[in-house]
Amino acid sequence: MKRIRRSDKYQIELTIKEDSFINPPRAIQRSAVINRALKEFSADVEAIDEQTKHFVTGEVDLEIRTINDRTHTKLSDQEIMEDWQIPLMQRMADVICDTKGDILEIGFGRGISSDMIQDHHVKSHTIIECNEQVIIDYFEDWKNKFTGSDIKIIQGLWQDTLASTGLFDGIFFHTYPLNEEEYMKYVQESITFAEHFFPHASKHLKKGGSFTYFSNEIDSLSREHQRLLLQHFSSFSIQVVPLKMPENVKDIWWANSIVVVKAVK
Numbered sequence: 001m002k003r004i005r006r007s008d009k010y011q012i013e014l015t016i017k018e019d020s021f022i023n024p025p026r027a028i029q030r031s032a033v034i035n036r037a038l039k040e041f042s043a044d045v046e047a048i049d050e051q052t053k054h055f056v057t058g059e060v061d062l063e064i065r066t067i068n069d070r071t072h073t074k075l076s077d078q079e080i081m082e083d084w085q086i087p088l089m090q091r092m093a094d095v096i097c098d099t100k101g102d103i104l105e106i107g108f109g110r111g112i113s114s115d116m117i118q119d120h121h122v123k124s125h126t127i128i129e130c131n132e133q134v135i136i137d138y139f140e141d142w143k144n145k146f147t148g149s150d151i152k153i154i155q156g157l158w159q160d161t162l163a164s165t166g167l168f169d170g171i172f173f174h175t176y177p178l179n180e181e182e183y184m185k186y187v188q189e190s191i192t193f194a195e196h197f198f199p200h201a202s203k204h205l206k207k208g209g210s211f212t213y214f215s216n217e218i219d220s221l222s223r224e225h226q227r228l229l230l231q232h233f234s235s236f237s238i239q240v241v242p243l244k245m246p247e248n249v250k251d252i253w254w255a256n257s258i259v260v261v262k263a264v265k
């Protein structure tokens with residue numbers, strides 16, 4: 001079975017080799033779902049064409065491919081987080097702090113998002129940070145700004161420490177691959193780097209709690225992304241955040257907007 005969808009700019013061809021593949025009770029049902037899939041894919045292709053007109057050149061940062069352990073590496077401010085992400089951090093902090101409850105932040109970085117979380121006067125703020133140099137260089141001075149606040153730092157990988165932390169009203173996940181293996185597995189082969197954290201986020205949220213993360217989506221969520229979220233969360237909402245991207249951005253992000261996700265337990 002072969003289906004073709006054409007336009008002036010491209011052609012999409014789907015060939016089904018096994019009769020048992022996508023085989024509902026009636027032929028008209030099969031035709032309908034296949035046509036719908038092709039129509040949606042065609043719409044995605046056209047959206048991608050429009051989106052890429054707004055990309056900046058960027059500089060691909062190959063450093064991650066050569067670092068074997070980022071838990072001890074001393075990083076510059078921009079290597080930890082580039083300034084263009086600051087508006088994104090603000091929206092992410094806003095969506096998980098609306099209850100002003102117990103917040104878990106995975107990745108302290110430069111403390112920018114931690115500032116934003118503290119601005120919401122949350123009940124408690126637990127931070128997991130794997131890079132010991134980041135804690136020495138940034139966290140100790142940062143914490144002194146919030147005397148009297150319930151702030152706890154846990155040094156280590158979230159994979160090793162999360163189980164002992166309990167439940168939270170909000171979880172903020174913004175970290176990076178630690179080595180080439182994680183880069184290939186969780187960046188190149190996943191819909192979003194945070195995908196492997198979804199079940200852990202759900203497990204450590206209170207009922208009704210919220211989870212947010214760097215989405216790797218420009219102006220909507222793909223169906224694959226939505227299905228992954230709904231495996232672990234009862235609902236989600238999104239908002240599109242406009243960005244001012246520098247031409248020499250090193251992060252693997254070149255578009256002028258990004259989707260902020262609020263996934264609810």
